[in-house]
Amino acid sequence: MSDSSPMRLPRRFVCFCLLPALLLGSSCARLRFFQPDARLSAEPLPAGTDSVTATAGRHYQQGLVKRLLFGQHYRRVWATPVRMPVLDLGTAVAGGLRPGKIGGGFQTTSMTLLGTRNREFALRSLDKDPFKTLPKAMRETFLLNIVRDATSAGNPYGAFVVPPLAQAAGIRHTSPRLFYVRPDENGLGPASERFRGKVVMLEEKLEGEQLPGSGGGRVDIEESEDMLAALYTQPGTQIDQTTFVRARLLDIWLGDWDRHEGQWTWEKRADGPRFSPVPKDRDQVFYRFDDGPLAWLGSRFVAKFRTFRPRYESIEGYTRNARFIDSRVLHELDWPAYRAETQRLQQRLTDSVITRAARRLPREVYAIEGPQLVASLQARRAALPTAARTYYQLLAERVTVPGTDEDELFEVQRLTDTTTVVSVYSLLDDKKGPLRYRRTFRPAETRQVMLHGLGGKDVFRLTGSVRRSPRIDIYGGPQEDTVQDSSRVAGLGKKTRFYDTRRNNVYEPGPETKDKRSHGVASHAFDRDGSGR
Known part of the structure; x- marks a missing residue:
């Protein structure tokens, strides 16, 4: 989710989370919730080491009672040792990287890295800490443990699967890369201590930047608030609604429920001007939440917490966070436009594209989740017309x-x-x-x-x-x-x-x-x- 737009926890979800506290007894927040280092070994890392074996978050595998009540989620994936490269700022991208602005993320540790030719990159931890999303009175309570544990419902490596799928769909996308940050890293400036020993993703930013355009030109990238300001104040401003509805159908297919207006940037062309969507932040694809009795009950309280599986669950839940941006952008298209984009996606998202995308999971994780992910995506592709029709009816x-x-x-x-x-x-x-x-x-x-x-x-x-x-x-x-x-x-x-x-x-x-x-x-x-x- 976007670091500039925190996920506000619904009151019903907070009330739901209080139930286990009553069942398990009152307690304080765990002082040492997160793994101290993503590597399994605490030995010093020799200089020049280019790869390590690390886990995204083995702390989510702890606690039998918690697994029984809230579900297995992706705990096994978080705890699976994965071979990954060590971040080297000098060689990670051509020309090297230097530290920029430290992010003010509400859950994710993040910062901007600066490259050559005015390129900017986002460095973000895979793990999250929802500490700041809770009311202050609850941040030192048992509730913090529960909300932190809910991070395990997300697949930490899911975002790496999306680029080939977005490419096939004809949607602009970033291409995140996986790294481990050395426990003695000093090259990130004041943020170095925050990142040491963590598993991170590095991707080029598409915010307020310029992208190569068709014909060798350049196109500006603007935030949603700037796009909407132009829409209401500058006559002649147009939105590429057909591309946006295709992007939204792709979101539904991926089970990505966190697609509010802060999760989009917009490619602006001079002719019109005309805006085309550029999605960002794929943290919630393939979400798995309701595989435990209390988590299942929570999903009934909060419709957007839906599990990715071969059949679609609540389309209203999948799309609730995006209700505002959908209503502002998709107010002109009728059902034939939705149907045409659905058919286009079904044709482009072939079995070979899906398999190639799933193979972008780390090899160790693909062995656990890959075949199931491929089968689920294929089944959801076949059922996409029905999901698209329901989505259209909700907006219409x-x-x-x-x-x-x-x-x-x-x-x-x-x-x-x-x-x-x-x-x-x-x-x-x-x-x-x-x-x-x-x-x-x-x-x-x-x-x-x-x-x-x-x-x-x-x-x-x-x-x-x-x-x-x-x-x-x-x-x-x-x-x-x-x-x-x-x-x-x-x-x-x-x-x-x-x-x-x-x-x-x-x-x-x-x-x-x-x-x-x-x-x-x-x-x-x-x-x-x-x-x-």
Whole structure:
């Protein structure tokens, strides 16, 4: 997970974790929870040693009661001795590396390393410590032991499997590499002590950098908040939604449930501008959580903690963390687009691609997990159309259609009992300008469409007479807006609602319009970047 965005533990999960404390008796947090050195031997490491045998986290294998109650998870993988190279800053990448900024991670020990030609690399420990994610009052209690132990539900080497799969899918990706940091390492500056004796991954950063573009050009990489700011303030900004839905389907196939907006960067091209998704941080692929009685109960409390297995579990759970970014980016595509990208993935993710990717696990780990992983990925590939349909239906039920801070015309045409077309145009000198958005909604799929005018003087025009239609909620925004509703929908309940202030608006209601205006400005609030503001 992104070090800049900590995983906030749900209250229900915290309550669930308190149960074992009551069962096993109250206790304090273990002072020495983590292994002191990833190597099995405590002997000094000779100078010039280029590889060692180490474990990602053999401390997760301890405790029979814990394994019985919470499950085996990936404890065996964490404790398996793996042969891996020793990090040498002079030779790890061409031109060598030097220390940069120390990361402020909430769980992962991390820092930036600087290479030649302004290249930046992220150095991160495979193991995590969720100490800072807990309320301060709980950080010295038995609960910390339990939450720390939950790290064993993740496959420490899972991220190394993803690059060939992303490559085949046509998704930008990083290529992490596995290293061990010497117990006497001093080349990492002030962060040296934090990394000594740890198993780490090293990958080139794609944040705020430039990547080689097609045709030999360069493309900028921006964070989600910058992409979203451009989307709402710069008319003509476009998102490559088809690539994003393919990337999200890849996430679901991999069982990667932690794909919130902080887990994405965006490739920006000058023509438009146009943004294409670049995922990062693959810490939660192939998650295995509910293989013990208490862990199974916890997964019922917290839907996103779903186990990777041949069949899909809760698609809603897999996608819950990404609900905000999905709603902002995938608001235009209909089911045929999802179906086409699903078929494209099935064609590209061949058995040979899957097998080659699984072989990127350390040899010792592949012997334990490889065949099972390959079989699960093949089974999930076959079932991907059903999972994709469920995913589409979740997003289609309630759709947010935002405008920009410029003047716009929102047209809602209730054409038939099965089709309602929503279009958004630029308004230039009060005249209809270029089309910015269009989608056909069907009441069998969509219950509610929320139109947000944001800034600018916007016009909302609704027409048509039908028996069925999605409900249209209009949020005008802080400037003067106009609502013209001549539509009619048979049956009980009004199908158009207007939320705004009572002053400074032109309000021309029809039989379907329900006046939800108020004296306050709460209706002007719109979360632009996922912060909840």
